[in-house]
Amino acid sequence: xxxxxxxxxxxxxxxxxxxxxxxxxxxxxxxxxxxxxxxxxxxxxxxxxxxxxxxxxxxxxxxxxxxxxxxxxxxxxxxxxxxxxxxxxxxxxxxxxxxxxxxxxxxxxxxxxxxxxxxxxxxxxxxxxxxxxxxxxxxxxxxxxxxxxxxxxxxxxxxxxxxxxxxxxxxxxxxxxxxxxxxxxxxxxxxxxxxxxxxxxxxxxxxxxxxxxxxxxxxxxxxxxxxxxxxxxxxxxxxxxxxxxxxxxxxxxxxxxxxxxxxxxxxxxxxxxxxxxxxxxxxxxxxxxxxxxxxxxxxxxxxxxxxxxxxxxxxxxxxxxxxxxxxxxxxxxxxxxxxxxxxxxxxxxxxxxxxxxxxxxxxxxxxxxxxxxxxxxx
Amino acid sequence: xxxxxxxxxxxxxxxxxxxxxxxxxxxxxxxxxxxxxxxxxxxxxxxxxxxxxxxxxxxxxxxxxxxxxxxxxxxxxxxxxxxxxxxxxxxxxxxxxxxxxxxxxxxxxx
Amino acid sequence: xxxxxxxxxxxxxxxxxxxxxxxxxxxxxxxxxxxxxxxxxxxxxxxxxxxxxxxxxxxxxxxxxxxxxxxxxxxxxxxxxxxxxxxxxxxxxxxxxxxxxxxxxxxxxxxxxxxxxxxxxxxxxxxxxxxxxxxxxxxxxxxxxxxxxxxxxxxxxxxxxxxxxxxxxxxxxxxxxxxxxxxxxxxxxxxxxxxxxxxxxxxxxxxxxxxxxxxxxxxxxxxxxxxxxxxxxxxxxxxxxxxxxxxxxxxxxxxxxxxxxxxxxxxxxxxxxxxxxxxxxxxxxxxxxxxxxxxxxxxxxxxxxxxxxxxxxxxxxxxxxxxxxxxxxxxxxxxxxxxxxxxxxxxxxxxxxxxxxxxxxxxxxxxxxxxxxxxxxxxxxxxxxxxxxxxxxxxxxxxxxxxxxxxxxxxxxxxxxxxxxxxxxxxxxxxxxxxxxxxxxxxxxxxxxxxxxxx
Numbered sequence: 001x002x003x004x005x006x007x008x009x010x011x012x013x014x015x016x017x018x019x020x021x022x023x024x025x026x027x028x029x030x031x032x033x034x035x036x037x038x039x040x041x042x043x044x045x046x047x048x049x050x051x052x053x054x055x056x057x058x059x060x061x062x063x064x065x066x067x068x069x070x071x072x073x074x075x076x077x078x079x080x081x082x083x084x085x086x087x088x089x090x091x092x093x094x095x096x097x098x099x100x101x102x103x104x105x106x107x108x109x110x111x112x113x114x115x116x117x118x119x120x121x122x123x124x125x126x127x128x129x130x131x132x133x134x135x136x137x138x139x140x141x142x143x144x145x146x147x148x149x150x151x152x153x154x155x156x157x158x159x160x161x162x163x164x165x166x167x168x169x170x171x172x173x174x175x176x177x178x179x180x181x182x183x184x185x186x187x188x189x190x191x192x193x194x195x196x197x198x199x200x201x202x203x204x205x206x207x208x209x210x211x212x213x214x215x216x217x218x219x220x221x222x223x224x225x226x227x228x229x230x231x232x233x234x235x236x237x238x239x240x241x242x243x244x245x246x247x248x249x250x251x252x253x254x255x256x257x258x259x260x261x262x263x264x265x266x267x268x269x270x271x272x273x274x275x276x277x278x279x280x281x282x283x284x285x286x287x288x289x290x291x292x293x294x295x296x297x298x299x300x301x302x303x304x305x306x307x308x309x310x311x312x313x314x315x316x317x318x319x320x321x322x323x324x325x326x327x328x329x330x331x332x333x334x335x336x337x338x339x340x341x342x343x344x345x346x347x348x349x350x351x352x353x354x355x356x357x358x359x360x361x362x363x364x365x366x367x368x369x370x371x372x373x374x375x376x377x378x
Numbered sequence: 379x380x381x382x383x384x385x386x387x388x389x390x391x392x393x394x395x396x397x398x399x400x401x402x403x404x405x406x407x408x409x410x411x412x413x414x415x416x417x418x419x420x421x422x423x424x425x426x427x428x429x430x431x432x433x434x435x436x437x438x439x440x441x442x443x444x445x446x447x448x449x450x451x452x453x454x455x456x457x458x459x460x461x462x463x464x465x466x467x468x469x470x471x472x473x474x475x476x477x478x479x480x481x482x483x484x485x486x487x488x
Numbered sequence: 489x490x491x492x493x494x495x496x497x498x499x500x501x502x503x504x505x506x507x508x509x510x511x512x513x514x515x516x517x518x519x520x521x522x523x524x525x526x527x528x529x530x531x532x533x534x535x536x537x538x539x540x541x542x543x544x545x546x547x548x549x550x551x552x553x554x555x556x557x558x559x560x561x562x563x564x565x566x567x568x569x570x571x572x573x574x575x576x577x578x579x580x581x582x583x584x585x586x587x588x589x590x591x592x593x594x595x596x597x598x599x600x601x602x603x604x605x606x607x608x609x610x611x612x613x614x615x616x617x618x619x620x621x622x623x624x625x626x627x628x629x630x631x632x633x634x635x636x637x638x639x640x641x642x643x644x645x646x647x648x649x650x651x652x653x654x655x656x657x658x659x660x661x662x663x664x665x666x667x668x669x670x671x672x673x674x675x676x677x678x679x680x681x682x683x684x685x686x687x688x689x690x691x692x693x694x695x696x697x698x699x700x701x702x703x704x705x706x707x708x709x710x711x712x713x714x715x716x717x718x719x720x721x722x723x724x725x726x727x728x729x730x731x732x733x734x735x736x737x738x739x740x741x742x743x744x745x746x747x748x749x750x751x752x753x754x755x756x757x758x759x760x761x762x763x764x765x766x767x768x769x770x771x772x773x774x775x776x777x778x779x780x781x782x783x784x785x786x787x788x789x790x791x792x793x794x795x796x797x798x799x800x801x802x803x804x805x806x807x808x809x810x811x812x813x814x815x816x817x818x819x820x821x822x823x824x825x826x827x828x829x830x831x832x833x834x835x836x837x838x839x840x841x842x843x844x845x846x847x848x849x850x851x852x853x854x855x856x857x858x859x860x861x862x863x864x865x866x867x868x869x870x871x872x873x874x875x876x877x878x879x880x881x882x883x884x885x886x887x888x889x890x891x892x893x894x895x896x897x898x899x900x901x902x903x904x905x906x907x908x909x910x911x912x913x914x915x916x917x918x919x920x921x922x923x924x925x926x927x928x929x930x931x932x933x934x935x936x937x938x939x940x941x942x943x
Contacts, residue, residue: 036885036925043891137481161892164881176882239456239899239935240429240476257894258429258476274761275931277576277584277593284941293479295939296454299932300899384619384743385635388660390542410538411633419635423724424618430869434723436618438866440625440632441531442524443606443753445867445899456899460628463526 002027002352004205007194009180009218012042013156013334014341015210016163021346023170024078030173030202032180032194039273041212042334044233044305045156046263047255048248049091049336052123052148056110059117060361061314064340066121069150071339076154083165087158088256094151095135095249097142097290104144111146123148134247141289145249153248155256156335163338175202180214183207183221185323192222192326206325208349212308213271215330223322225364226330230271230306233264234279236287238297245291252287252294260297262287273304307332310367317345317362319355328364383421387411396466400449413459413470414440414447425449425459426473448473453480494520494567496814497583497596499574499756502530503554503800504792505602506561508807513564515815515822520594522572522585524934528558530604531624532800534631537562543634546660548652550800551631557804575932577601577760581787584931591940598787598814601757602807605750605793608772608850610645611857611864611872611908614719615746623653623747630656637743640665642728644717645747647848651699653745658706666709666739668730670748672851673713679847689839711737715853719744748850752794755903758929760788766921769845770797771855772907773926780813781806789814802837805830856911864912865905867898872912879916885925886910899935902927 004027008019011033023029034040051069055062069091076089098104104125111123124147131138131145167174181197192207209218215226240258254260265279280302288295308330310316315331327349331337347353387408394409398416405420414437417425424434426448437447440460448456449470455477459470495517498505505521506528512519529536533554544552561568569587576584582595607622614620623643629635636657642665643650654664686693703710716731720738729738754764757775762783764773774796781789791810792803809830812822857864860873870893878889886902886909889895895909896902902909906927914921 033882036883036887037928043887137479157891161881164892168881174882176884236938238938242476242478244479277578277582277931280931281591281941284938288938288942293481295937295942296477296479297938298456298477298899298935299938300901300935301897301930302932303930382742383638385629386638387633387635390540390634408633411635415629415633415635418629419633428869429867433616433869434618435616435866437621438625439607439622439904440628441606443900443903448899461524 002350004028004351005030005203006206006208006350007032007192007202007204008208008210009183009194010209010211010214011164011174011176012040012210012212013045013160013163013338014212014329014331015208016160016167017334017338017341018208018210018329018346018349019172020163020166020170021342021344022350023167023172024342025347025350025352027350027352029167030175030204031167032178032202033174033176034179035177039213039271039306041305041308041332042156042160044235044303044307045335046235046261047153047156047253047335048094048250049089049152049154050094050250050333051121051150052094052096052146053107053110053114055118056114057312058314058361059114060358062114062118062121065333065336066118066150068337068340069152071343072154075339075342079162079166082169083162085158085162085165087162088155089152090154090256091152093147093149093247094153095131095145095147095247097131097138097145097249097251099141099143099289101143107146121150135245135249137244137291137293139289139292151248153253154335159335159338180211180218183218185222185326190325192323206349206351207327209326209328210330212330213306215308215328219328222326222328223320224318224326224328226310226316226328227364227367228308228310228330229268231309232267232269232273232304232306234267234275234283234302234304235264236262236280236283236299237301238262238294239300241297244293249290252290259300260294271306273306275302275304312367315362316364317359318364325351383419384423385418387419396464398464398468398470400470401472407464409464411464413449413451413462413464413468416464417449417459417470424472427475429476432475492581492595492597494518494594494596495818496598496600496811497522497581497594498600498602499523499577499583500530500602500604500792500794501525501528501568502532502602502604502792503557503804504604504807505530505600506557506807507804508600508602508791508811509566510557510560510564511808511811512814513566515811515820517815517818517820519566520569520596521566522569522574522583524571524573526570528561528568528570529554531628533558534628539631540634543630546656547631548656554800573934573936574756575934575936577756577788579760579786579788586936586940589937589940590943591936596787597818598789600807600810600814601788601790601794602792603753603756603794605797606753606903607747608749608751609904609908610746610748610854611862612717612719612854613859613862614721614725616863616866617719617721617725618723619721619725619742620719620744620746623650623745624750626745627653627656636660636662639742641743641745642666642668642739642741643745643747644668644670644728645854646671646850647747647749648696648844649750650747651696651703654703654708655699658702658708664708665741666711667703668711668714668717668728670714670717670851670854671712671848675847675849678849679843682843682846686840686843689836692840715851717854748854749848750793750797751907752796753903754794755901755929755933757783757790757794758926759931759933760786764926767796769842771850781810782813798838798841802834805834805837809834855908856915864908865895865898867900868894870895875909875912876916879913883913884917885913886927887925889913890927896927901933902929
């Protein structure tokens, strides 16, 4: 048990999960969230709970993703029991589909490498005839694919809803409409003060910066660095449809409500979260090539969302040395990693447990390595 | 069919008529009117069951804004019947819940 | 715009769109008009070209006035694409639409949005039952197919369209079981200050009074100042109950027609990212434009009821004024005297508006349901109680309530719930609707099939 007060800056999937993780082990937690018109990468999350192909260049991340997926069912059940909100977890495996022999081969090589380096990340390559047994509707353009038994999907918005409701159920404070302008640290008392642009302020013993794109500006205020770039992803969503797709694929999945989600692009366009005709058409064509029956599905919504991506696409989780008690957390897989954020990161950043083993690799220092090159991959 | 129709079209002169079926029952209606109007004057009270709660729904706005008048027309599910003019021989069905995809389980080009 | 195919692309063939097309063509501009309907006329002049004489007679002189405009439109030389469903309008003047199962794009040097009005939602208990329709919907049935209610019909709500429909039904020999009027007593008081200005629109006033006296003469049971309307029934409408002067009334009915005014269809303007403000008199969002209808510094203009509710005649004038302004921007010399004459016409046609807005202001209880079980988002079946719960969870605006509860995610894309959701949140937070905001509207602004993108 801790008597400390924690402030989490950022009420998206990452901040809310970490805050919930601290609140559920008894900490006094306060979550600061922006208003209705904020960018909110959480609203653009595709909803995959994915392990396959994660961490090809960072085995620790592959392991982290795998462990997070294994913790998900417990988070799902706990939030459902506590709040009545169903985050919609379905973990019966997922597919990646390829349109050329070259990319199928590259996929096989990657998955084999990860499983060899990390262990316990099974996969199965499949030819179209076998794929059709699981995904009867795939079209002739699909030449092969991979199946990841640990993969699955959930509803990112319901997860966010559940985390917020769970926070309230655990007695945490959620303050909305807040744009944090300044963070101060008093070296003598060790206390932090978060100050909003309208002058409101909140004091705490611990502080977590989990503000997505806002991390660029806010992390340095507590002696940390979290360089993230906004990379836009456009996503399409269809009308509700009768169930036809039993498994998620990484580009097309049918939600529990029946709507089909189709994604996504990777565009470097600054802070423009709009959609473009060109990409809408491109996504639609690719979806119909994957599942020809989707030609009859009606597009109801298209959106762009800004992923906060680190230069190498891997998370940053780091404790501040100059301001002890402050942390930064940034990643773009807020759904996949949600359970690990709640069960592991929350207590760590709450000062109630040690950081997970071999976590130094998630420090920002790796990004200043002059020998590394980055491509904002993810 | 359902009980008495909520609307009717007074006969004036010799209007051109077409025949459409709704869930198998045939109706003769004036040419050129919308499918929604045709169904309403033929006694259809419930056009669909809603996708979320399965409750009966019927047209509200008749101008393409409310999306309540959805029915299956000639095999295409969930069409806004207030925006589609009747054609002779049209096969219309009640829309039960969400739209379905044809051949979603065969992967063949539709 | 080097790849522009037309000087002006117009969306919508109601009075504003048709008049703008005629005016622009008279200036020799190249004009393309797109409309999703098969025939021209929008809602108010629906079926104007093919309505038989006896139906035109029933509908009245205002409807008949559309004939001249429709024929001018046909003779104007405009390129008319009917059955074209516009799904996106971009700031560079490109318009994406689907026609015959194919998505296509046309680029205009200028674009005029003229998508008109829609009926205001009427979220009361039971409003989603089969057999409940808008009065505007019933009028569309009358205009489009000559259909009349088969049995006794109950009209409920307020506003000129409601009384007009009752009058049209009487002329057609249909039986109006009751007219349940929700105009509040206080509305007469609030409208009084606008009465003098309304007198300048005396023709409109006289028309309205003639309507109401005709209804009285025909002995239509008129229940004024009614409140607490509840539509009863299990799967279909069975009756309407309400309170009047402290007493409960119940009228059995199989068909209930609701109406409490029309509001601008702002889906297109919101989707362009244009600024809108909440108008406290019209109780809806209005796009911010310059005097001629231009959205910011873009080549996009708005005219007609989708800019603000002004009625058919004023909408046509606005369309013409927008065309003149667009002509000026293209370097075409336009006649200042014509512009002045149109502006005077516009004033004349809108004298009555502030009075009507005040008098027929939809009451709070009919716009903002207190009963938690009332469905607010018809498509996703989200209730007023659920929206209030999301506000308790910290949602500040409709985009967050949409994320938490799916309201606004259905096929109607927020058209029928948007106003209600904004007002419920505003009331729950004790904040102004302006502060609460509206849904983020994005393309496609009408659902289109994925196959329409595959050629």
